[in-house]
Amino acid sequence: MRRDPATDVFEAQRPRLLRLAYRMLGSHAEAEDIVQDAWLRWHRSDRAAVAEPAAWLTRIVSRLCLDAMKSARARRETYPGMWLPEPLIEPADEEMRADNITLTLMVALERLSPLERAAFLLHDVFDQPLDHVAATLKRSPAATRQLAARARARVRMDQPRYEIPREDGEALTRAFFEACRAGDAAALGSMLAADVTLRSDGGGKVLAFPNAIHGVDRLIRLYLGLSRKLGPQMEFLGHEMIDGLPGFLSRVDGHLQTTAVEIVDGRIAAIYITRNPDKLTSLALPN
Numbered sequence: 001m002r003r004d005p006a007t008d009v010f011e012a013q014r015p016r017l018l019r020l021a022y023r024m025l026g027s028h029a030e031a032e033d034i035v036q037d038a039w040l041r042w043h044r045s046d047r048a049a050v051a052e053p054a055a056w057l058t059r060i061v062s063r064l065c066l067d068a069m070k071s072a073r074a075r076r077e078t079y080p081g082m083w084l085p086e087p088l089i090e091p092a093d094e095e096m097r098a099d100n101i102t103l104t105l106m107v108a109l110e111r112l113s114p115l116e117r118a119a120f121l122l123h124d125v126f127d128q129p130l131d132h133v134a135a136t137l138k139r140s141p142a143a144t145r146q147l148a149a150r151a152r153a154r155v156r157m158d159q160p161r162y163e164i165p166r167e168d169g170e171a172l173t174r175a176f177f178e179a180c181r182a183g184d185a186a187a188l189g190s191m192l193a194a195d196v197t198l199r200s201d202g203g204g205k206v207l208a209f210p211n212a213i214h215g216v217d218r219l220i221r222l223y224l225g226l227s228r229k230l231g232p233q234m235e236f237l238g239h240e241m242i243d244g245l246p247g248f249l250s251r252v253d254g255h256l257q258t259t260a261v262e263i264v265d266g267r268i269a270a271i272y273i274t275r276n277p278d279k280l281t282s283l284a285l286p287n
Contacts, residue, residue, distance in 0.1 A: 009053050010042050016054075016126075017061050023101060023109075023121050024065035025072060026085030028282060034064045058128065059136045062118055066137075069114040076110075080204030082212065083110070084272055086279040087258040090241040101125060102244035103272050104262050107199070108155040119144055120151035164263055169246025170239045173261060176268060177248060181234040183227030185220050192216045193267040203276030206255045219271075245272070249283065256280050 014035060021031035038060045042053075050056045076083050085106045109117050115137055122128040122136065123144075134144040172191065179187035194216050202208025213219060230253050237249035240258070247260035255275055262270040274280065 006042065006047055010039055010057070013054055013057050017057060020058065020121065020126060021061055021065055022088065023106070023125065024062070024117065025068060026106060026110075027072075028086050028088075030068060030072070034061055034068060037064055055128075055132055058122070058126070059132070062122060062136045066114050066118055069117070073114070080202070081208055081210040082199050082201050084199060084201035084274050084279075085243070087247075087260065087274050087283075088243045089258075089283060090244070100244070102262070103242060103260050104245065104270060105155060106243060107272070111154055112151050115139070116147050116151040116154070119147035120155070123148045124152060164246070166241070166246070169263065172263060172268070173239065173246050173248050173259070174236070176261065177234070177236050177250065177259075180223045181227060181231050183224045183231060185224060188220050188223055189216065191268055192219055193264060193269040196267075196269055196271065198222075198271040198273070200273035201276050201279070203278060205277050206275045207253075208273070208275050242272075256283065258283070
């Protein structure tokens with residue numbers, strides 16, 4: 001049977017719509033629900049009256065995300081400990097990095113209001129014309145421009161993004177894991193930036209640090225303690241790119257986790273650990 005042309009139009013847009021919804025919400029499951037809802041609306045719409053399907057679908061997904069963000073923000077106010085986005089494990093061909101966003105920026109986006117986040121993502125990341133963004137947000141172009149500018153300033157997009165060769169990132173993350181497991185203070189001190197920050201998300205389901213931990217000395221003491229208690233129970237499961245950052249899968253004390261690191265000037269400046277099992281259900285473990 002020949003597929004409905006309307007389905008082909010939607011499927012061509014699906015990957016971009018999923019990326020947009022994920023960037024808005026930080027949740028794969030919620031993003032998939034949003035895109036499925038958009039598909040139903042597309043199926044029920046008068047498609048002959050839609051001049052630009054891509055723009056129409058982007059608008060629908062954005063508005064659905066804005067509605068979802070209201071309840072998501074309320075849930076995160078009572079979330080146990082720190083909240084991190086679900087880890088996006090990326091293929092080596094980097095197809096999913098089309099929007100050029102890293103986990104560090106995803107965390108920064110949490111400081112924005114829903115309208116600021118939408119304006120920034122649609123205009124600065126997904127290259128939507130300002131008048132289209134204004135129509136989506138139901139704001140004037142001037143107000144939309146101000147939303148995007150305020151968001152841009154708050155996430156400090158003017159700071160350079162540090163790229164390192166994939167193999168260098170893998171070498172550093174493996175060395176970091178081994179130093180953590182062995183409790184090697186000298187090695188950790190050589191790898192961590194002075195103002196390094198660690199954030200971890202256990203969702204109240206597994207043990208995680210409830211607050212961000214700052215500074216190389218505190219982190220070295222922390223990892224020395226973890227090594228004494230759990231070193232033999234730390235298992236390296238493989239390298240991954242996690243939301244644009246070098247990282248790895250591991251199992252600690254029987255619990256799966258992802259670790260992503262931001263590397264600046266050859267040292268680890270930020271560490272993001274996701275342990276909440278609800279956010280790791282889609283991970284494919286290496287053989």
